[in-house]
Amino acid sequence: MNHLSSETFDQNAKAALADSHLRGALKNATSLFGERRKAAAASLPNWEDLRSEARAIKDDVLSHLDRYLLEFVGNAESRGAKIHWARDAAEANSIICGLALERNARTVVKSKSMTTEETHLNDALEAAGMQVVETDLGEYIIQLAEEPPSHIIAPAIHKTRGQIAELFNAELGMPLTDDIARLTSTARATLRDRFAAADVGISGVNFAIAETGTIVIVENEGNIRLTTSLPRIHIAVMGIEKLLPRFADLDVFLKLLPRSGTGQRLTTYQSYITGVKRQPSDEGPEELHVVLLDNGRSRMLAHPVTRQSLACIRCGACLNACPVYQQVGGHAYGSVYPGPIGAVITPQLMGIQKAAQLPFASSLCGACREVCPVKIDIPRLLLHLRAEISPRQGKLSERLAFKMWAQVMMRPSLYKLSSVVGRVMQRFFPVSKAWTNGRDLRPIESKSFHELWSNE
């Protein structure tokens, strides 16, 4: 699969800006998503209180994560679920491949899970000789196209219907059409058999309830229900931060997540799965395995500013609101998590060296913070990461320029030699061409305000 790298974000972004198809698709999608979210939020008079409540719940969970995790594990295990702990992506993939191979699985059906994208699970399963079928329509499309997802909840948002029609024509032999209903029903028909034949179903988890050991998964299409009820074995993969303390807490989050993600009051289906079936003759899988993934999450607990990253419920609202994402789309970020949340968790999950550009690819406008259902202060997080990166990894010329800048700003006499400042800044930190390629530059005043005041 052609993955762009976070390390070349600037080049990726430039290429994206030159892609007029992409920009058109992004404009339509992000503005539609934004309008729907806004209307859905406005329909709840206590929306702001819900956000505060959700954030309070998440803060409680994250501050006591070990306790809540153990409570969840104890309850899930007592109901027959098998829990597996994975320190990193490789371990998660190895556990899942091992489970599938032990049971002689040949076909795996998957429903959309960002966590499994993060670990590149499909590559590992295929390398182990298994056939993996993505069943979420958007994921199915990008699987056929061999592309990574470009949005957290609508993975194929960057594709026009024409591009999808061409894809289905090439891969499935479907006659070209721009009728979306026909494209959808082709996907439905093609995937139907795979559900019936699959040995293993793999899903993600939206919420894991500590109090009862329940995993909760939400969807619109029905593929999650099929994936988690037809095959004999269900493997659910979740980041360790997905916990909620009590069953009742779902009320708050089920009000926030669908509205923030798609503008819906409720998604079509929610599945509440607690352990395995009571009788062998009952409907449903024989085995439930839950894989708990760390992969860098526990490190984020070390500071209140970074800890809030883990409150994310993966709604995608910040992507749609972000002026940068709106222009360049998800692929440019080189990560399965793009947009504002991606810019802050990707460096933390993958390591700052691999994603050092991302925290700087923002104008700090704060639109993301406004729409986040759990009130993550993303601009503050961006600044926190910038403060970690710049002193150590900033360009030498930039570090020197700011050292000089500080010296100048501390001394009014030096500051007054403003043309000197201007020249210094320009030599060590070339401003002009980057600015003047697209914009006229305002000339420095012949008399500063300081000087005008003196003449009063």
Add this chain to the structure above:
Amino acid sequence: MKVSLFVTCLVDQLWTSVGVSSVEVLRRVGCEVEFDKRQTCCAQPAFNTGYLDEARPVARRFIEIYEESKADAIVSPSGSCTAMVHHYPQLFAGDPEWLPRAQAIAAKTHELSSFLVRVLKVEDVGASWQGRLTWHDACHGLRDLNLKSEPRKLIRNVRGAEFVELEHADACCGFGGTFSVKYPEISVAILDQKIDAIERAGVNAVVSGDASCLMQIGGRLSRKGSKVKVMHLAELLAADARG
């Protein structure tokens, strides 16, 4: 009411009429304005780029200078600089000496339109300006300082001015400080959405509370040969029949 002006380094070097206009407006509504000549910068460029060790001494200098002032308030014609001062407590978190000093100065620092409407309770400063204009909500002013109705109230009282609400007035202009030169293509792509909306609005001028946004917007408008002018809120409010 005695006010100490924080004119900001950007206005000082690149847009002095904003400073001059701010003084005029404040005087017109009855304030005595002082200007401490030792002032330089609020430290936002360093803070936003991640150079906190360079930002702190400059912020301390700001605090020291203004602590000596007997003015009732520090007023600045910039939402982003005011927001920066309001972030000083974060910059000095855990510092037993500087945190309370930072909090005290932050509490005294106001953006111009906020000071006029919320503190002085003035919405009409006796301005007049002929033409059709629109307002761009600068991000820090809007989201950090909650400035939305205040500038609009002031503008609606400008005699002769026809105010139209800009589509997506609250969308970022794409400046973002060093972002504008680190990712200039993205900055301009974002900017062009704002420019399109301004052109659709059919106005003579676009007004905002931050000179940085106006530089960004104005720089693109003039590059595109547009006749639309950019104007700082202070300049609009200082305008009167004499022009």
Add this chain to the structure above:
Amino acid sequence: MNNVARETILKSIRSHLAASASYDKQEVSHGFPRMNADQNPSSSVEICGQFKASLEAVDGHCMIVRSDNEIAQALTNIIQGGRIAISDNPEVERLLQLTDLEIEELGIAPDAHDIFRFDVGISTVQAAIAETGTLVLDSTRERHRFVSLVPPVHIAIVKASQMYRTLGEVLTLIRKDKEVSPAVTFITGPSRTADIELTLAIGVHGPQELYVIIDEVS
């Protein structure tokens, strides 16, 4: 092997939380109030009518009836015959027999291999939620997990006494069980997607049509 992973992860969580303690003290507490989230003003709209409006808003069909015969009539209006899969609640078979439909094949809770043959699935429910138009299915109390999912048409028969106003009430109800049921499903309308150009398409993997018949009088 996995115990090593478990201990490593728990240790990492604990040590990083401990490292955070001094910074936590410096953070201004936002003091988010803990509140009863369900503070939307309670509706005075009649509850079954509210369900109907909510379901129709998401492209489901809803009929409110007042007798077994009316249920049978509604079934006749929806189904033409064909292959029908029903849940193991004897009520469903009894109501179906009140119709004079020519049924090609009747399956009672067919298993995973057989369920794909059927055109229509009929079940009852364990509860319903008026404010969202949601059906609540508990797989331990009725065998309807596949019947409500695989056939392209799902018909659900609801008693008015099963109707609740809010989602919060139903969550409380589910939690009341000493052991929460292994598989509970909430269904709100037919399956849908907007993955292609954000344009709504009804009928993806789950049923393409959902009919809910509410017996008001039960």
